[in-house]
Amino acid sequence: MDRLTSDRAARFTESVIRDMTRQILHYHGNQGLNLAQGFPDFPAPAALKEAACAAIMADHNQYGITWGIPSFRQAIARKVARYTGIVADPETQLTVCCGATEAMIATMMGVLNPSDEVVIFQPFYENYGPDCILSGARPRFVALREPDWSFDRDELAAAFGPRTRAIVINTPNNPTGKVFSRDELSFIAGLCQRWDSLAITDEIYEHLVYEGEHISVATLPGMAERTVTISGLSKTYSVTGWRLGYAVASPAITSAIRKVHDFLTVGAPAPLQAAACTALAFEDSYYTQLLADYRQRRDFTLRLLAGAGFRCYPPAGAYYIMTDISDFGFESDVAMAHYLVKDIGVATVPGSSFYHDEALGRQKIRFCFAKRMETLQRLQGLLSRMATPAKLRRL
Ligand SMILES: Cc1ncc(COP(=O)(O)O)c(C=O)c1O
Incomplete structure (x- = not known):
């Protein structure tokens, strides 16, 4: 062989x-x-670790519902509404995955066809390249330029076309630390609407903003239906090993993401989902x-x-x-x-x-x-x- x-x-x-x-x-x-x-x-956080031990001892040890146990999805929906302004129905618009990492690949495989183009800013979080290859999509790269990591609007507009199915946004950004402004995101939203494309936005660092303000693209006019918002618990609650993330999207997109997610991993760790409700209810x-x-x-x-x-x-x-x-x-x-x-x-x-x-x-x-x-x-x-x-x- x-x-x-x-x-x-x-x-x-x-x-x-x-x-x-x-x-x-x-x-x-x-x-x-x-x-x-x-x-x-x-x-x-100690309260979170105690909740995990308690969940295991209480025998939350079997498969949960594949797209996330109900209490966890409800807690995510409450937290997302409070901190980003996105209103999502936990029954139809939320998929819990094994980290934002799996949420991203499940999304790409759920919404992209081979030969669709995806706009990606570079420098980028290194997973996005392989994610494109695994989903068969063709990346189109647009530079974020130092020192302020701004992008050239003409260059971005030129990267969009009839084949553009999506743009991947990561704000706050890894590796540059860039926080996309409302004005930049509105410009991107305009391109998505003009070319009938999706915004797939990785907001895993949403609580770590030192300058400026975190804005979820999904809250911009006309974007709720064409945005997949991805985040997770790894960074905000210092539990990168727990592998808990989620994707928020319209019911139609969510059902595609859920199907892919089901056959990729079946589900995220059930006892940790139960425990993580504690974290999502932390005070400001x-x-x-x-x-x-x-x-x-x-x-x-x-x-x-x-x-x-x-x-x-x-x-x-x-x-x-x-x-x-x-x-x-x-x-x-x-x-x-x-x-x-x-x-x-x-x-x-x-x-x-x-x-x-x-x-x-x-x-x-x-x-x-x-x-x-x-x-x-x-x-x-x-x-x-x-x-x-x-x-x-x-x-
Ligand atoms: C931009 C970005 N997205 C996603 C992840 C991974 O998140 P998760 O642990 O939820 O898979 C990282 C981790 O470094 C990251 O920097």
Whole structure:
């Protein structure tokens, strides 16, 4: 047998981000600092952990309804209405999935046909590329340009056409931290309406906005029927391992997403769905504190990266910092990321992995700051072992 794997699987590589996680463990065991993959190193809220233990002990241990247990869907609908203004019927407009990750691929497979075009901003969260390949769609890339990660409206308008079935929006954005403004989203909404396209919007960092305001595209005039809003519990409640996400869409789109979701995974973990109702009922003060803590981490990390010689693009949202490394003189982002993980003990993500046109990311590196302050202070110590650009110039 000479053909053991599919052509489809050959068209994308393993995740660079998750590979960096493996590399830091390989070189430094638990002594290394993993600022590559986006997960916190601090505990999830105690009330949530207790609710999970209680749910398991109460025997919520069998399959739930495939698109989400009713109490969890009702809790999501209440929370989504309160914080985004989207009104969704939990019976017909909500699909609970195994993370926003599965919500995105189930959506793409549920709404796209092979050869449909999908507009994607680059740099992008790396899953969107393989998601297009798995769903057979053809991506059209439009650049978000530093320093403010704005897009050229003519370039975006030119990417739309009769084959455009959808645009993927991610606000707040990974890896840039961009928070799309109302004006930008209205422009995008206009294009979706003109070309009869869908907006698929990944809003997993919705509560982490340091500058500006989070706006759900679905709340813009004429967009409720043509938007799929994706979010989840991973980032807001520090439970990336629980794998709980959801998609909110019109009943017709929801029934397509639910069918795909059913045959991909059957369902998200039932006891964790039961437990997560606790989180969705947290008071406003929980989100205020979450944001204040992240703002402190962001400001501290920005200062220390700038001190070490990185040129930073301060993020308006999410929990990453994109940096420009050109002052260090490394031939590429991959070379510098390799040096950082092997010699310094810090895992980062090479910028090129966020671009289709890899050259655009060759002098960029992304740091994740979803870490305890003590961890970030350790970063300061580790980076001090590195030659700064000023020192390099004197050599
Ligand atoms: C933009 C974006 N979407 C989705 C995810 C994954 O979310 P989940 O854990 O809910 O699958 C991430 C994780 O880093 C992300 O950055």
